[in-house]
Amino acid sequence: MAPAFAVFADFGSRPAGLSNAVVRHHRCAVASSYVVVTAGGHLAVDFVVPDHEDTAEAVLRLETLGTTAPVDVVLNGETVAKEFRLPEADTPDALCEYVLSVPGTALLPGVNVLHIRNADGGGGVLRLRSLALDPVEAAERTRRARAARGGGASVRTYATERRPLGAPVWQPGPPLLVHLDQGESLADPAGQEPPTRLAWRGTDGIESSVAFRTDLSGFHGHVRGADGSLGEVRGTLTEQQPRPDGPVAARVRHFVTEEDHNGVWRPAGRLGLLLDDGAPLERVTWSGRSGGATSLSLVTEATGSAGATGGERRDITDRVRELQASDEFTAAGEVAANLLGTARTKWLAQESDPEVIFVFGAPVRVSSYSLTSANDFTERDPSDWTLEGSHDGRTWMTLDIRQDEHFRRRFETKEYCLATTGAFQHYRLNISDNCGDHLTQLSAVRFFDGGEAAPAPETFAFIGYRQAPGAEPVGYRGTNVPAPATGAAPGRTDGQGGEGEELLAGDFSETAQSLQEAAQLLERLTRYLRH
Structure with a gap:
C-alpha cells in the first residue's frame, strides 16, 4: 500500500480529483481541464503526514500545459525551488511533466502546507493540470497507479x-x-x-x-x-x-x-x-x-409505460421526423411523405423492390404497424417485405417478415403485430416484391404502441x-x-491579497485514508466555511 501522506490533485476533472489534499487558491481561474495561476497568484495545498511517517526525500511532480511562468515552491515556509524555470514546450498546449526533489526535513508530522506560486512579474501565467507529492521510494508506483486510474476512467x-x-x-x-x-x-x-x-x-x-x-x-x-x-x-x-462531460455524462x-x-x-x-x-x-x-x-x-x-407491454394502444406515426425512400414519383406529387398523412394520397416508386426508412425523433418501441393499399392497380401492391429496426441507420435487425400478402380492395388497411419489440430510432420497410407490376405503391404506413426509450x-x-x-x-x-454531482462554480480571479483565497471544489473520495486524516482535513474545511 502506498504511504499515507501521498498527495495528488488532478485539475483535469470537474470537480478536481483530490487525494489527501485540500486546495485553496489566490489569483487563479479554474478552467475546464486546468487551473490558471496568474502572476503573483498561488495554490495552497494542505495535506497530512502521519506522526509515524519517516521520509528522507519526497518527489514533487507538476503537470503543466505549454510553456509556463517561473515557479516558486514553498513547503511549510521553507523554499524548495526559487523561480524554477520550465523549458520551452514544443506547442502552446503541450502536456509537460516536471519533477522536483523535496527534502524530507521539510515535512512535518500532521498538517503540512505546500505553496505553488507564479513568480513571473511580467504577467505570464501557469497552467497547472495536476500535481503530486510522494515519498521517493513510492513515487514511481503511485505514478503508474495514477496513470492507470486516468486511463481507466477516461x-x-x-x-x-x-x-x-x-x-x-x-x-x-x-x-x-x-x-x-x-x-x-x-x-x-x-x-x-x-x-x-x-x-x-x-x-x-x-x-x-x-x-x-x-x-x-x-x-x-x-x-x-x-x-x-x-x-x-x-x-x-x-x-x-479525461472524464465524461456534457451529453456523454448523461449516458453513463x-x-x-x-x-x-x-x-x-x-x-x-x-x-x-x-x-x-x-x-x-x-x-x-x-x-x-x-x-x-x-x-x-x-x-x-x-x-413507466413501455408502450408495447400493455396499456392503451397508441398511434405514434406523428413522431417520425424524416423519411428516406429509394424512389418516388415527384412529378405527380406521389412522394414518400404522403405515407404519413391521413388523406387518400399515395407514394409511388418506379421499382418493384423499393424501400422506405422512417426516422423517429427518439428510439421508440413498436408493437404493430399497418399498410394501406393505394387507389388503383392491384399489381402495384406490395406482396413480400420485411420490417427492420436500427439504432444507427447502418446495422439492421429483422423485426417482421411477410410473404404472399394480398389486399382485397383499394384503401384497405392491414395491421401486423411484431414479436420483437425492442426500441429503435430507425425503421425500414424493405419491399422485395409486389403483385406483378414494375411500379410499387402504398397509400399509408402507420406505427403503433411505441414508448420513448429514455433512461429516465x-x-x-x-x-x-x-x-x-x-x-x-x-x-x-x-x-x-444517480450520477455523482459534478457541478462546481468556477473560481474567481481575485487580487485582494490573502483575503481573496478560495477553496477549490474537489472530489474528496480519496482524501482521507484514516480517521485521523479525515478529522484533521474536515477541521480545516469547517474553519473555512465558518469564516
Whole structure:
C-alpha cells in the first residue's frame, strides 16, 4: 500500500480529483481541464503526514500545459525551488511533466502546507493540470497507479469498421464509446486500469469481442450478428476525454456495488459504465493487463409505460421526423411523405423492390404497424417485405417478415403485430416484391404502441463476478444510483491579497485514508466555511 501522506490533485476533472489534499487558491481561474495561476497568484495545498511517517526525500511532480511562468515552491515556509524555470514546450498546449526533489526535513508530522506560486512579474501565467507529492521510494508506483486510474476512467471514442466473413472490403460501422470507472483508490490501481480485452452483447443480439492495442489507440476483434453471421471488427481511437462531460455524462450508468465474500455481501464502491455502439447494453466482460477480470449481466426494469407491454394502444406515426425512400414519383406529387398523412394520397416508386426508412425523433418501441393499399392497380401492391429496426441507420435487425400478402380492395388497411419489440430510432420497410407490376405503391404506413426509450423511467441493476489479480473470483452485483454531482462554480480571479483565497471544489473520495486524516482535513474545511 502506498504511504499515507501521498498527495495528488488532478485539475483535469470537474470537480478536481483530490487525494489527501485540500486546495485553496489566490489569483487563479479554474478552467475546464486546468487551473490558471496568474502572476503573483498561488495554490495552497494542505495535506497530512502521519506522526509515524519517516521520509528522507519526497518527489514533487507538476503537470503543466505549454510553456509556463517561473515557479516558486514553498513547503511549510521553507523554499524548495526559487523561480524554477520550465523549458520551452514544443506547442502552446503541450502536456509537460516536471519533477522536483523535496527534502524530507521539510515535512512535518500532521498538517503540512505546500505553496505553488507564479513568480513571473511580467504577467505570464501557469497552467497547472495536476500535481503530486510522494515519498521517493513510492513515487514511481503511485505514478503508474495514477496513470492507470486516468486511463481507466477516461472516455474513449473509436471509429469502427466491420468485414463479413470472407468479404475482401471493410465496411464503416457504428462508433464505439468506452468508459469504465470502478472508483478504486490508489492502493488498488488495477481496479482502474483500462481494459485490454472487452466483450459485450447488445439488446439487438449482436455480440462483439475485441482486444486493444497496448496504447489503446485501436482494437481488433470479431462480431456475431443477431442472425448468426460472423465477421471481423476493428477500431481506431478518434477522441479521448479525461472524464465524461456534457451529453456523454448523461449516458453513463452509475451503480453502487457489492462483492460476495463467503456468503456475506460487502460494499465494493461505485461503478460508472458506458459501452455504446448504438444498441442498449445487455452484458459485458472485460479484463486488464494485470490479470483482473469483471463480467456482468444488466437487468432493466421498466417503471413507466413501455408502450408495447400493455396499456392503451397508441398511434405514434406523428413522431417520425424524416423519411428516406429509394424512389418516388415527384412529378405527380406521389412522394414518400404522403405515407404519413391521413388523406387518400399515395407514394409511388418506379421499382418493384423499393424501400422506405422512417426516422423517429427518439428510439421508440413498436408493437404493430399497418399498410394501406393505394387507389388503383392491384399489381402495384406490395406482396413480400420485411420490417427492420436500427439504432444507427447502418446495422439492421429483422423485426417482421411477410410473404404472399394480398389486399382485397383499394384503401384497405392491414395491421401486423411484431414479436420483437425492442426500441429503435430507425425503421425500414424493405419491399422485395409486389403483385406483378414494375411500379410499387402504398397509400399509408402507420406505427403503433411505441414508448420513448429514455433512461429516465428505467432502473438498472446487474449481477456477475469480479476477480482481482491473483485472487479467487467473487460474486458481484450493483444497483442503479444517480450520477455523482459534478457541478462546481468556477473560481474567481481575485487580487485582494490573502483575503481573496478560495477553496477549490474537489472530489474528496480519496482524501482521507484514516480517521485521523479525515478529522484533521474536515477541521480545516469547517474553519473555512465558518469564516
